[in-house]
Amino acid sequence: MKYISTRGGGKPQEFCDILLGGLAPDGGLYLPESYPQVADRLDEWRGLSYAELAFEILSLYITDIPAADLKAICDKTYTTETYRWSRDAAKARDIVPLTTLEPDFHLLELSNGPTLAFKDMAMQLLGNLFEYVLDRRNETINILGATSGDTGSAAEYAMRGKHNVRVFMLSPEGKMSAFQRAQMYSLQDANIFNIAVRGMFDDAQDIVKAVSNDAGFKAKYKIGAVNSINWARVAAQIVYYFKGWFEATTSNDQKVAFCVPSGNFGNICAGHIARMMGLPIAQLVLATNENDVLDEFFRTGIYRPRATAETYVTSSPSMDISKASNFERFVFDLVGRDPAIVRQLWREVDGGGSFNLAEGPFATRLPDYGFVSGSSSHADRLATIRDVWQRHGLMIDTHTADGVKVAREHRVAGLPMIVLETAQVVKFAETIREALGRDPVRPKELDGIENLPQKVEVVDAALDQVKDIIVRHC
Ligand SMILES: Cc1ncc(COP(=O)(O)O)c(C=O)c1O
Numbered sequence: 311m312k313y314i315s316t317r318g319g320g321k322p323q324e325f326c327d328i329l330l331g332g333l334a335p336d337g338g339l340y341l342p343e344s345y346p347q348v349a350d351r352l353d354e355w356r357g358l359s360y361a362e363l364a365f366e367i368l369s370l371y372i373t374d375i376p377a378a379d380l381k382a383i384c385d386k387t388y389t390t391e392t393y394r395w396s397r398d399a400a401k402a403r404d405i406v407p408l409t410t411l412e413p414d415f416h417l418l419e420l421s422n423g424p425t426l427a428f429k430d431m432a433m434q435l436l437g438n439l440f441e442y443v444l445d446r447r448n449e450t451i452n453i454l455g456a457t458s459g460d461t462g463s464a465a466e467y468a469m470r471g472k473h474n475v476r477v478f479m480l481s482p483e484g485k486m487s488a489f490q491r492a493q494m495y496s497l498q499d500a501n502i503f504n505i506a507v508r509g510m511f512d513d514a515q516d517i518v519k520a521v522s523n524d525a526g527f528k529a530k531y532k533i534g535a536v537n538s539i540n541w542a543r544v545a546a547q548i549v550y551y552f553k554g555w556f557e558a559t560t561s562n563d564q565k566v567a568f569c570v571p572s573g574n575f576g577n578i579c580a581g582h583i584a585r586m587m588g589l590p591i592a593q594l595v596l597a598t599n600e601n602d603v604l605d606e607f608f609r610t611g612i613y614r615p616r617a618t619a620e621t622y623v624t625s626s627p628s629m630d631i632s633k634a635s636n637f638e639r640f641v642f643d644l645v646g647r648d649p650a651i652v653r654q655l656w657r658e659v660d661g662g663g664s665f666n667l668a669e670g671p672f673a674t675r676l677p678d679y680g681f682v683s684g685s686s687s688h689a690d691r692l693a694t695i696r697d698v699w700q701r702h703g704l705m706i707d708t709h710t711a712d713g714v715k716v717a718r719e720h721r722v723a724g725l726p727m728i729v730l731e732t733a734q735v736v737k738f739a740e741t742i743r744e745a746l747g748r749d750p751v752r753p754k755e756l757d758g759i760e761n762l763p764q765k766v767e768v769v770d771a772a773l774d775q776v777k778d779i780i781v782r783h784c
């Protein structure tokens with residue numbers, strides 16, 4: 311399988327050549343030349359373990375790593391030791407257990423990995439893939455990433471202590487939960503550098519993209535990416551849509567809906583691709599918080615990224631995003647994979663503007679992709695957390711609550727709805743306390759994490775200040 315840029319530049323690339331980088335040199339995002347069609351393999355795959363399924367799916371996209379090596383990487387990544395925080399220990403071996411709240415309404419637990427958010431599902435794989443490729447090429451890498459709360463800790467836990475990797479992680483100063491801050495900033499490993507940016511996640515993401523677009527600096531300092539601009543992140547996330555569908559169905563003629571709490575459009579982009587591969591997904595329900603850029607698009611056809619001043623700090627902070635990187639991947643498909651159209655649309659967006667696809671040829675194509683959407687507020691979040699607790703005796707985190715709220719608005723009789731559970735409650739104890747008047751139970755080994763010494767440098771949202779830190783440490 312080869313990879314092309316959404317903006318049409320350069321020659322098609324092999325997986326290992328795009329694995330370590332972020333944006334394509336022309337500023338676009340990589341996508342496979344085509345989506346493998348797998349509808350006739352679903353019977354064969356039903357009943358596979360998570361690691362086996364991951365191997366089957368990833369081997370369609372990763373064709374330049376020998377099959378035996380890729381299998382070993384999948385087996386090493388998806389273990390019950392790594393994904394061990396399931397709320398039901400008996401289901402831990404499923405890696406992403408399905409919890410049924412009521413008939414045809416399920417949660418897919420994606421946050422049982424080391425940092426208690428769905429990012430671990432892909433990031434643990436990335437850590438192992440990076441190590442494999444860097445060792446073979448005898449190379450080192452300096453990862454530059456941006457986080458609104460969960461990507462950062464997942465990346466740092468996946469890369470800490472690795473001898474050929476340094477991680478420089480930008481986070482929005484003071485905007486994440488106390489637990490999220492502690493999880494990242496308390497790491498004292500010599501290869502981990504936390505940088506708090508005076509701004510929002512989008513400011514940090516802009517800096518990452520600006521560095522990625524600076525070919526000279528990128529090459530000199532061997533800059534790599536772990537955000538979902540990196541194709542490997544999206545590829546790994548495709549797997550759990552298949553696993554969730556297998557868990558919720560018994561035969562191939564059954565369709566399901568997935569509801570996905572969304573910010574950077576990475577998670578739901580993987581769902582879109584699973585659907586394009588032939589997984590029977592009737593609906594992709596996109597849920598936002600008060601930062602509802604994506605909901606606005608799916609309701610109106612207008613994509614209007616917002617400035618920092620218009621981006622709210624919310625109680626589902628990991629979704630406080632107003633410029634959704636991966637949306638470009640979806641639009642590339644929507645406009646018939648025409649890079650000239652993508653270039654034109656993103657000229658508007660990158661210049662601070664917006665675009666409107668409500669009129670013209672693409673408006674009629676949009677319904678074919680199965681998206682619907684909705685948004686959630688702080689009050690909705692509290693009410694949903696309370697309701698799920700009272701009716702089902704389960705605590706759900708604030709992002710998952712946004713998903714449950716919007717999923718309920720889009721239920722179709724007879725169509726199973728699977729809400730992706732993207733984080734665990736302990737990460738957002740402040741809001742759980744506000745909703746339920748009690749603290750979530752936290753694993754013993756995480757007790758007092760907020761009191762550990764923290765290592766973080768604070769900078770303005772300025773490219774040169776971030777570059778200075780990288781130069782100083784490399
Ligand atoms: C807990 C949680 N839920 C949902 C999201 C949104 O996912 P995406 O940015 O892939 O749309 C994120 C961050 O990305 C997250 O950390």
Ligand SMILES: N[C@@H](CCOP(=O)(O)O)C(=O)O
Pocket residue numbers: 456457458459460461462511536537538539573574576628629635
């Ligand atoms: N929500 C994320 C930010 C988006 O990051 P991505 O790596 O998934 O693009 C976070 O929690 O950091």
